[in-house]
Each structure stands twice: as structure tokens, then as C-alpha cells.
Amino acid sequence: MAKGDPGVPTRGRRAAPRSKQAASAAAGDPELVQLLTAEGERIESATGPDGTEYRVDFTDEEYRGLYRDLVLVRKLDAEATALQRQGELGLWASLLGQEAAQVGSGRALRTQDMAFPTYREHGVLYCRGIDPIMPLGLFRGVDQGGWDPNEFKFNMYTIVIGAQTLHATGYAMGVAIDGKTGTDDGEAVIAYFGDGATSQGDVNEAFVWASVFNAPLVFFCQNNQYAISEPLERQTRVPLYRRAGGYGFPGVRVDGNDVLATYAVTRHALDNARLGQGPSLIEAYTYRMGAHTTSDDPTRYRIASEVEAWQAKDPIARMKAFLTKQQIADESFFTEIDEQARTESVHLRERVLNMPNPEPVTMFDHVYPHGSPELDVQRAQFTKYMESFEGSAH
Amino acid sequence: MAKGDPGVPTRGRRAAPRSKQAASAAAGDPELVQLLTAEGERIESATGPDGTEYRVDFTDEEYRGLYRDLVLVRKLDAEATALQRQGELGLWASLLGQEAAQVGSGRALRTQDMAFPTYREHGVLYCRGIDPIMPLGLFRGVDQGGWDPNEFKFNMYTIVIGAQTLHATGYAMGVAIDGKTGTDDGEAVIAYFGDGATSQGDVNEAFVWASVFNAPLVFFCQNNQYAISEPLERQTRVPLYRRAGGYGFPGVRVDGNDVLATYAVTRHALDNARLGQGPSLIEAYTYRMGAHTTSDDPTRYRIASEVEAWQAKDPIARMKAFLTKQQIADESFFTEIDEQARTESVHLRERVLNMPNPEPVTMFDHVYPHGSPELDVQRAQFTKYMESFEGSAH
């Protein structure tokens, strides 16, 4: 990243006491790493529980780019929610409120890094350069995920809670076996999961394996405070980032509504991984502003005032306040971004409406790389059966 | 427990500095709780990682009782190994080396406490008052465990690694729902498992649940340094007792070859649990002196010198040295105990040799509490089929 503009603190200046205090004030948690307060105040640097100093050093252009990402992924996400409401998608798992956690971590990835998402990482997917229509096929029911994980270094969505953390661990073990760690341009891997997922056996096994094999892996937990209706207290009685210590690797809690801090913390963890220093756990402390999915009714289990309190910590509003105050961007920029987001979402909508239904017979495709004679028979019978309904059957 | 004799330190005398030092000297680990060194020196008290002071206050009679337990379970275990070598058992999982961990924790249990063992807790089983022949049926292949878990408050052996830790957690949740915690005579639960088991999803899920539900449960991990051939480093890169911190409950490492320290630590943890203070983890640091089971050949994966080093930390030898030095017992006592152990093991052997094979038709018993018409048919067919071989078929 290039150097920051004069109005923004740059690398090298120490401001540890201020950071601690500000973070504490913002979230009531002295251990929360924060670089941008809810009011849009920049904090020069913040100290993690192991003493690591986190800071960022962005150009104006880069700050504006992060803002653009945040707005775009929120808008595309909102469009998907609207499409679901109109019956165009079967379901949608919105990222509303988690934009900074996703863009911050997604932008921290380098091209060679591999990501393993859940079903909610539309923002990370966007950062990886994947066409945002891709996950809509899954939620529309026309496919089960359309992109090529190896092309974009972004794996398939995983719906079974936690399963992907083991895949990420294995992949990272492979990176290490390949000798692709230990240098600046080494490869790192990131595994996304939620607060609920931390209770699954698989996730804890992933902790064991990553630690024992010193895998170049960042465990990125978006703690959005809920697993459907279950509040965090149903999964843990201590902050989640502390789980890491029990397995012998570092854990850090970052303000997940702060795109700068999330970026800094993730970048640091990824770099450690690529340098061969093994795994770490990031708990991105954030909030699921919407429903769990479009099928969910959160009014049954949480109160409006809680949502309002988090509204005040909105990741985009604080970034906008910062850009404005620092005169990095003005109204015309914001309008332009809104317009771009609108255009892209209209475009998305049009393409979704035109997404064709798959041919029924394609359900027999890709069950096995090498096929199966049994399935060939079933496919043939099915084809014949379907043809029997056609007026002009062969 | 009644008051100790004059030669033994009693409750209330502080000796913290000495304890730390001694433990450190003995195991190279300042965090190891120890009350009896490998040489049989008593340490007045030892401090756990959370500052808890551990001490014991036994009468001579009680010290001798613990010694008797240790010798007896070792002898009975050796007899079982011999029986296996002679083809009388299909398999045996020896507790050799782990007598103190098992007797110390087993004797710390109160009558109302419930234990969930693995397949190696013959010493705990003995302390629970179960006829030591019971597990031999399982290893002989005549049954799959013969005692009544509710009568003895000692559950069935569990072979699938880690599964019983969840059972223990659920049982402990039931204790809490029953309102049987919060008083001196409350109930507590103990779950046994090995170092290898700490990698299983189930065990980590048990940590989550026990913590979230504040279950009156002691996780008792016998770290015998191996899971079959896999050394501890294959399961963790930090001491296992620290795992607990990540879930928000206390963990402590105790010298598992020290029956006094194991007793003290377990008693303390159980009492906390029964008082409603929730779960804790004990790592009993010990060593599997024998093979994993009689099917195993440990010479393939560990060196003799390692075994020898642990030989010097033998749990029985140090207890004998202590009793001798403190004149709590003399040669005639030791001879008497050896004699008693010999008699009991001969008795055990005789009874094993006379254990009848089950009637084949009993394999249809107890599949379901309420039976099944399908199985009734199979049983009837089987009976008829078997009768067709008899000379005097009906």
C-alpha cells in the first residue's frame, strides 16, 4: 500500500495509549482492536492482546476504494434481499452490517491466498473478483454454486456449519507441504465462520490440526452475535478470540465494523501465516443487522433497542464521516458511488431475472468424475420418461 | 478426612514457595501440582495456575489405604494382562503407570458422584466398589460390560474416543436441572479421557456445553503421553490443561503419578462443581508404562530410555518410600498388602477361567427395551436352525 495523505497518521508514529482507550470507549472491551471509531475518528494504532501494534497506511484513493466496496456490497446484498422478497430467489443470507468485516478481510487477501467461505461471504466473494451473480444461482435454486474455486481462490459456499474450516486447514497443510510458506510472497489461507460455528466439533478439530501442523491459516470468525436466534451466550461464556490460546496460537478481537482495523489485523495474520508462523484466530466483533436469512423473523428473539445501538456503529456511516472530515471525499464522490451501486444492482437484477432454469436432466451430471453405469441407465430412463409427455415424442 | 499424624503436614500450614520449587524440580514444569515427589518427599502444599492452594490431610490409616489401592489395582491389572497372554482374554488395556491418577481421582469421588470412564479406568472402577471381574467380561468377549452404572455411579466403558465426555456433560446438566448442586452434599460428575481424545470434536463440544450450562463436571484427562503410537505433540503444541481457558473454565496440571496431589486437585474440582461453580479440567500428567493394549508393540515407536525415565517416577514406589520414611508403614505391612493382592488376583483368575460363554441366542437380547417383532422372528429362526444341528433335535 502506498503512503497515506498528510491528514492520516502514518506508520511509525506510536499512539498506543490512545488506541487502548479509544477502543475501550467504543466497545466496552479494552481488548478490541479499533482504528476508526463509530464516529469516524481515526485512531493511529491499536495494540492486540499479544502486544502487536496494528495500523494502516492507505492513500486517499485506497480509502475511497474501501468505501466504494462497502457501499457496493451492501447495495448488491439489498438487491438480493429484494429479489427474494419478490420470489426470484428461494432464500437469501444477507451480510447487512458485516460489510466492513468482509471487505476489510477480503481486501487484505493477496492474489495467491485462498479463502474458504460460509454462505454469507458475498462481500469477500466480491473482493475476490467473482461476478456477484454467482451466489445468486445457489439461492435461486438453479445451481449449487457456479464459480471455479481454483480460478478465483475462493472456495464453494459451505452450508454445513464449520465443515469448511477443516477444508481450509487441509488446504493450508498442502500449502506448507508444497513449500509455499516462509517468504514474503508465500501463500496464506483464510477460513470464514460464524460465532455459532465455534461450537461445532469440526471447527475445534480444525484448531487442533492447524496448530499441530503449524498451517498457514487465518481463522476468521465473524461474531455477529447470533446463530439464527441463539445469542452468543449459547456458544461461549468468554470472548471467542480467547479460544485460540487453548490451542497454542494467537487470537485477537477486532472491531468488525471498522474496515481499517479489520484490514490491518487480517493482513498481519495472513502475513504471519505466509511467513510460516502458523495459524491465528481473528474474532471480528460485529452485528447481523438483518434477519438470519429471509426465512427468519428476528423480532421473535431480539429487541429493537439492541439493533438500534448497533445501528450507531454502522461500518459505512463511520467511513463516510471519516472521509468527509478528512476531506478525502466529498458529496459528489458519495453520489457517484451511490449511482454506481444502483447501476450495478439494476444490472444484477436484470441478469437474475434472465437466469434460465436448468434442464431437469442435468441433475444427473457431475455425480462422479468418472460417471456410473447405474446413473447412465437412470438418466436414459428419465429422458425416455420425460419424452413420453411431449406431444411430439420421438 | 480425619486429621493427619504429626509427621505429616496438616491443613493450614502454608508452604507455597517450597511447593512451587519442588514441583518444578520434579517435572521441569513449574505449573505441575505435586504433593509427593518421585523420591517420596512430601510437599506441604502446591499452588495451581489460578492460585488455588492444594494440600491433603490424611490419617496414617488413609495413607496406607491409598497404598493398598495402588498395589491392588496394579496387581489385578497385571493378572488381566497375564490372562490375555494365555488366551483367556481377547484384549487388555492396561493401566500400568496410571494407578495414582486413577486411585487419586477415584478416591476423591463421593458416593453420590457419577463417573464416565474410557476403557482403561479399571482403577477408578475398583474405587467405585465394582467387582474387578466386571470389565474382564468385556475383554474376554462374553459381554460388553456387566455392571449397573446407576448402582455404582460408574458408567459403562466407552470405546469410541471422547463420546463419553458428552454423556457426562448431559448427565451433569441433569444434575443441575435436578437442583442437586449448590450445597456441600451436592452431586458432581467426572469424565475420564486421554490425551488423544482431546483432539476429538466431541470432547471439545463437551467443553463448550459444560461451560455454557455451567455443568457440575470435572474433565479428567489422563495425559499418558501417547495415543497408541502418537506422541502428545500430535494432539497439541501447548499443555493440555490450558485448553480450558479458551472455554472459560479453570484448568490445572497435576502430577498424575502422585496419588496425593491427584486426590487433592480432583477433590477440589469436584467440590467446586458440587457447589455450583461449574466445570474444570484436570490434566493428570502421567505415563503409559505398558503397551497401548495387549495388541500393541510400543517398541516400534518409543525408546527404552524414555520408559526408564518414567520408571523412576513410579507412583507406587514413591508412596512406599514416603510411608517408610515417615514410619507410617513397615515391611510387614507391605508384605501383607502384596499377599492380599496376590490372593485377590488368584481369585480373579479362577473366576475368569470359569466365566461361561454366553448362549448364542442371547445375542438377540436387549436390542430394544420394547423388543421388535422382526427380531423375534430372527430369534425363532435362529433357534430352529441351531436345533437342526443337535442330534436330539425336537
Next chain:
Amino acid sequence: MATETLTLGKALNTGLRRALENDPKVVIMGEDVGKLGGVFRITDGLQKDFGDQRVIDTPLAESGIIGTAVGLAIRGYRPVCEIQFDGFVYPAYDQIVSQVAKMHYRSQGKVRIPMVIRIPYGGGIGAVEHHSESPEAYFAHTAGLKVVTCANPQDAYVMIQQAIASDDPIVFLEPKRRYWEKGPVDLEAPLSEAYPLHSARVVRPGTAATVLAYGPMVRVALDAATAAAEDGRELEVIDLRTLSPLDLTAAYESVKRTGRCVVVHEAPGNLGMGSEIAARITEECFYSLEAPVLRVTGFDTPYPASRVEEEYLPDLDRVLDAVDRAFGW
């Protein structure tokens, strides 16, 4: 007689409420079963009325749900576990097949695990992957478990109570696409006089061929029978209700009369319930069969994307096609 019209989901909810009322040892546990009332609202209102120690919101861990329920059962409770969707039962598979199913056997009858594992199952609701599976064969193949499934509100109401009252560990499969279908439910008939849990039932008598179905497919089979009747073919439809143990008494009797049999289920055909049923019926009715037992099932692929599930799932046409084939054999 207090007959009310209820959805199948509400009938289950009412049955669970009765079970909680009748036995203080009954506890419900699962993800989101409390305040939310479950993602399908089957436990709606129960935590409010019975408290959070009777209706327990759990951490997100299926092995934990079943494993701790085993412990609660050993402690004397009667846990009713909800697995949120069919496709999420597999993390608990080890606890189910190696512990729940075997504890009674292992202990020679000394330990009972009176547990009910409720699983909404099957497709047809336009869901994403893992939300439309039919895992019944995995459980029915497992000795030590019993497996039942309801197809209408009355059965739902009664069977869930019977399952909870039973000391056997029971996998209780709920046809999720039928949760919203309504039917009469007699809320007052005593449980002791109810139709036995592990019994199949003829739900439409007929003479031409026998159609066996269960859970979500019973409606399809009945619809097929109605359509066939218009063509003058009277199909006998049997709702199997219990998948383990299977109750094929009525089926044997029926096939011996009709000579033709079609089994319908959503699960893939290979090693599905249909295979076992076909094998048994062939053994029992060998000389009565005019055609082999034919199976109308999901295909041997993973459950496909929802936009093609209609073609994946057996429907009226495929049932009638099989009946035709049986007649043309």
C-alpha cells in the same frame, strides 16, 4: 370427542405440549427451539410455558445435542432432540449409531435411552443444499434404533406422544413439506387406545395393485390412487408409518390379493427402504407376484438444485407409470 382442524406442524406442537405436561422428565432440546420456537415453529410457545430447563436452547453442535441427551437420559430424563434439518444430522451420526443405538444392548438392558430424535425431512420446499434430504435408510439399517414417520396431523399428534412415551430410542421423521397441511385431530382420545406406533395402516383399500408409501409420499400415493380410480383401477394404499421395525403384515396380505406392488419414497433408490421392502415382499409373496415390486424413488444423485426438484421427486405421474409397468410386465 374434541376434534380440531390443525396443520401437521401444529399437531406436533400440541403433541409435544401434551408430552411436556404429562411427564416432568420430558425435555426438549435443540438449536433455536426456545424463543424462536424452532425454524418451523414446531416448538412454538413451549419454552415460554415450560421454562428454559424443559425446552433447552443448545449450542450449535449436533453431536453435542445427541451426546448430552444420552447423558440426560442416563440421568433419568426423556430428551426430545430437534435436528434442524435432515442434512444436519450427520455430525451426530456417531453418537446416534454407536451410543444411542447400542447403549441398551451394551449394558444388557441396564441402561435405557428413551430418546426421540425429531428430524424434519424430505424435499419439495425449494430449499438450498442439505435441506431436503431423506436419510431414513441410514437409521433403519442401524439395529437398536426405531424409525417412524407421520403423514397426517392426527398421526403426527399421536405418534410424537407415543414415541416420547416409548423407552426405545426413536428417530422421528417429520415430512417437512406437509407441515402446513391441515387435517382433523382428535385431541382427547386417550393415548392408551391409540393406533399402535409400530404399525402400518391401509389408508385406501383397493384391489388392482398395492402402493406402499410413508411420510411425504403418502399424499402422492393417495392422489395417484384417485387418478387411477378414474381410469377404473383401484389401488390399495398403505401408509407404512414405521420404517424400523417395518410392519409389512398388511402389505403381504394386500400383495397376495393384488399381485402387484409399487413402493414410493423420496430417498435415492439404491439401498433405500424400497429395496428392503421389495426383497421382503418377494420372499413372502413369491407365488402371488405378477410383476416384481417396483420402486418409485429419488434418483441416485445428491439432492439436486431446487429448480429441478420437482422432476427429482416421485410424483403422481411416476407412481402411475410404475403401476402401468407392473401391469405390463
Next chain:
Amino acid sequence: MATETLTLGKALNTGLRRALENDPKVVIMGEDVGKLGGVFRITDGLQKDFGDQRVIDTPLAESGIIGTAVGLAIRGYRPVCEIQFDGFVYPAYDQIVSQVAKMHYRSQGKVRIPMVIRIPYGGGIGAVEHHSESPEAYFAHTAGLKVVTCANPQDAYVMIQQAIASDDPIVFLEPKRRYWEKGPVDLEAPLSEAYPLHSARVVRPGTAATVLAYGPMVRVALDAATAAAEDGRELEVIDLRTLSPLDLTAAYESVKRTGRCVVVHEAPGNLGMGSEIAARITEECFYSLEAPVLRVTGFDTPYPASRVEEEYLPDLDRVLDAVDRAFGW
């Protein structure tokens, strides 16, 4: 031709060695597979010769073994996972049925999981609980997985290499009680010319009745055929070898000739391979069958204490009894 006499276990060991030699992407992983060489020594010596990054000793966690192997496969490796005993595969069940089996389908062919899951299975070795199970139906019912099993050293040597070379995810079942049985193994015949992996094989031609078996039961079927021949009855014995997909071509042809069929396996009969095979053979050979397909299987109980396993497991007498029943139908 370099034919050597090897035990089945040694044949597997040699096949694994070949696979490691031929493809640097092949990695072996599991509990105790390294220094110890596995509890059955199937991986004996391999870590020593190929290093601990090719033969990986893992933490004690089956879901972890399979889950990380999925990741290694995505990375381009070809993991060969050892599950120590049949009864310990269930903690990995979720990863196997929801990930390994479905990744290729989900990704529309973009992601391949060329994984082999080796499982020593079956009883007869006097073991304690969970060490004698036959879980094949659980996998064969799962679309997206292939399932094979070997019955002799030659097949063991070839099939393990074929399975590793295949891009399909394959559950490779090893008949543990046959590990110590010896037979000739041709170590030089090129893999490309070997008998195809997913094909059954007639191992003894006959005319009177068809006996289908696989894995540990092939020997029992052959012994039964020898005994029957003494009574003048020539049984045709087919070693199925592949359980998913099933290859019943030879069986259909055989049953059409013999009119009688007996299927033998150790797993419980209910929903076992025998059910599927019986159902298919009945469909295909309906007019040739003189008796229903009869199944000789383990009983529908958990695997019993080892002192009665001899009576639990199908043996020569039970096979002959079934053949007699088929003749007396």
C-alpha cells in the same frame, strides 16, 4: 511375470507403496499410520521411506482426517485416508456424506476429490465392540461415493492402486479377517491392463445356483461351493468387488441360468446390500427365478460380544442351508 505369494495385508502395503512411488501427489494419512505402520501394519515402512509429509500421522479425530483430506484434495493432492476400524468412521460421517460425496456435484465438476478412504471392516477376529462392523450400506446408499472391497491378495494389490488412481471418491473396504490370508500376486502386470475396478467377477463357475458375496464372505461362499459340489450341486460364486456402483451383469446372466440366488454378507440384513441386490435381481430376472433371492447375513442386532460372533456371522452351513431352502421353495 513376477508372481509372489503375499498376505492380503502385505499386498495392500505393496500397492500403497507403488502408488506413493508413481504419483508424488499421493499422501497417506491417519492415526498411527507412520512409525507404527498402522495397527494392522498396512502402511508398514512407508513413512520411513517416503517421509512424514507423504505418510502423515494425524491427531485423533476422524472428522479431521477426512475434512483436512478434502482440503488437501482441493489443493491438488490425492489423499489416502486410513480409518483405524470400521466402527470409528462415524465421527467422519458428515464430512464423508456431505462434503466428500457432494463436492464434485456442487461445483458442477469444477472440484474433484480424488480421495480413498480405507476402512478395515467386518468381524471374525474376536475383537471388542466397534471393531467388527460392516458399514458398507451406509456408504453405498450415498450418491457421490463409490464403494469397493477386495477379497484376495491379487485384487487387494491391484484395486488399491486403481482406487488411488481414480478421481472418484472411493470408500475402500478391507476385509480385516483376511489380512493374513496368502495368495499369489502378480507384481508386474501393468495397471492399465488390470481387471476393471468396478466389475464383479465369477470366481467359481457353476450351474445349480448363484451365490453372490464380497470381501470377507467370498471365502465362505467358495467353501460352501466346495462342500456343495461334494453333494453334486455346482454353485456359481460371484465376487461382487464393487458395491457402488454395483455390477450385476454377471449375476443377471448367472441367475437366468440357475434360477436360484443367495446373497451373503456380514452386515445386518435389514437395508443391507442383499436387499438392493435381491430387488434388482428380481426386477431383472423375474421370470427365471425358481425361488426368491435369499439373504444370508448378520442379524439385525448390534454386533454381539465376540464369544458369539461365530454364530452371528454367516458361515458355510448357513449358506448351504439357504441354498437348500432355495431348492425347496
